[in-house]
Amino acid sequence: MKIKITKPGIYGAEGEIPVGTTMSVKDAPKGWAGRYEEVSLTExxxxxxxxxxxxxxxxxxxxxxxxxxxxxxxxxxDVRALNAELTEDAPKFTAAERDALWPGVAAEVTLARG
Known part of the structure; x- marks a missing residue:
């Protein structure tokens, strides 16, 4: 099942998960009721x-x-890992922004990382 975080207050191992983040989960997270929506796989x-x-x-x-x-x-x-590298004054990346920008830089990053 794929879900999208719709309200703040959802936390993962690295802190709060930004609103707008989509992720795959095995089952519906019971403690997150009202703060996420199921996303169609065709969306x-x-x-x-x-x-x-x-x-x-x-x-x-x-x-x-x-x-x-x-x-x-x-x-x-991972968006959280990317955002951890930013300075405090830099706007944080959302999953949607990362997904839009990533295809244009993926080859460069992959090559540079070896």
Whole structure:
């Protein structure tokens, strides 16, 4: 089952999970009732028409610094790990923004990480 966090107050091992984060879970999380919604497996994200080059560069830089185990099986970096690399004044990445920007920097990051 795939869910999307819709309200704050959901915590994982690395702190609060940002609203808008989607994740796969085995069963419906009972303690999270009212703070998530089930996402259709056919639902898709439409990337914005304009890609912010500065944000893409920041994403790539953060992805080069995180641990190898912070990438999922498809090679996409965990949003919480990326955000942990940002300065306090930098806006945090959302899963949607990461998903929109990642295809443009994935090859560069993969090559640089070896």
């Amino acid at each position: 898709t994200f439409t990337a914005p028409a304009v890609i912010d080059d500065a944000r893409a560069e920041l994403l790539a830089a953060a992805a080069m610094e995180i641990a190898a185990d912070a990438f999922n099986a498809e090679g996409v970096p």
